[in-house]
Every structure is written in structure tokens, then in C-alpha cells.
Amino acid sequence: MKTAFAAASLAALLTAPLTVADAFAEPAEYEFDKSHTTIRASWNHLGYSEQSIHFTDYDGVLLLDFEEPENSTVDVTFSLADGFWVGANQDRFVNHLNSGDLFNTAEYPEARFVATAFDTEDGETGTMTGDLTLLGQTHPVTLNVELNKRESKPEQMGGAMTAGFSARGTIERSQWGLGYAIPAVSDEIDLVIETELLLVEDDEDSAE
Incomplete structure (x- = not known):
């Protein structure tokens, strides 16, 4: 479900229009703009409604090559023990998420997503496949990814080169041993990631 993933993660796969400078570019380091990143997992609850949780404690390595994805x-990596947001007055539910019925964060405090393949034909849409490790089990996940925009933000927002992505995917939680309350609560989990990734400038670049 973390998939996260990561959020972000997605960014890597998409190529963008090339400039002369891009032609010789190597993968560049990006970081999550966490104030503009949402990682959400949703499911059907007893047929009554669609419910969701947000994953809020995550970080990782994002080295993106827009010419050669x-x-x-x-x-x-997602830190789970304190990494859920489900809305106000939900302490009981958060405790259940952390329990042995579900994420069992006492024994498995982290989840991890590692991308293994990127595929795009037009440089704006594509897929990212990766391995999601959760509850000690690892299985592949594929996300459909769209590059929304890649350019510098306005100067009043810092002017950083930013790549914005949307990603969607569906997993079956039972694959990772998250079988609690199936089928009353759906096995299928819809993953939605909206993220803005900021180019990390090295000291030499920022000094110029």
C-alpha cells in the first residue's frame, strides 16, 4: 500500500523535451516537496463508502534521468509507526492500523519501494514498476504515471526546478498478508500519488 509510493518515486520514468544541456545530462538528484505531495491508499468499506489513509513519513533516493529514464x-522508505494520517478523532483506527491485524508496525516499522523498470513512449505518460516490501514480503507493483509539468517555479516560490507527477495503481493487499476483514473490506487498494519533486542543487551550482 505504501507504494508508495513513494511517491514519488514515479518521477523517474518520464522523459521531457530536451535542451542542449540535457543532451549530456546524467541522473540528477531530486527531493520530495512534502508540502505538495500526497500519498493515499483507498478501499471500499462494507459497500457503504470509500475510505482512505495518507502516508506522511517517507524519504528516499530520487535520481532522475529525463533523457534515459x-x-x-x-x-x-516509509516509516509506518507514526506515518498515517486518516483525519480527526481517529485514534482508535490508527491504533488498529498499527496492530497485528494490519501493518504490525511493532515488528515491521518500515515499508520500502524500489523501482525496477520505467517505460514511456511520449515522454509525458508511462509506467513505473517496482518492488514493494511490506510485512516482510516483497511483490511487484506497477503505477501509471503522468508528468504534469517540469520547469522552474516562480521566483516568489524559490525558483527551484520542479517536476510534478501524478501516479495511479491498484494492488491486492492480501499479497502482503494484509488479509484482515476481506471480503467485507475490499482486498483491492487504490493508490494515488500527487507529488512535486525539487531539483537538489550542489554547492557549485548554487554558488554560480
């Missing part, structure tokens, strides 16, 4: 690296 296969050279990119996306490796995101």
Missing part, C-alpha cells in the same frame, strides 16, 4: 533510481 532507465538510468533513474527511485528508492523510497
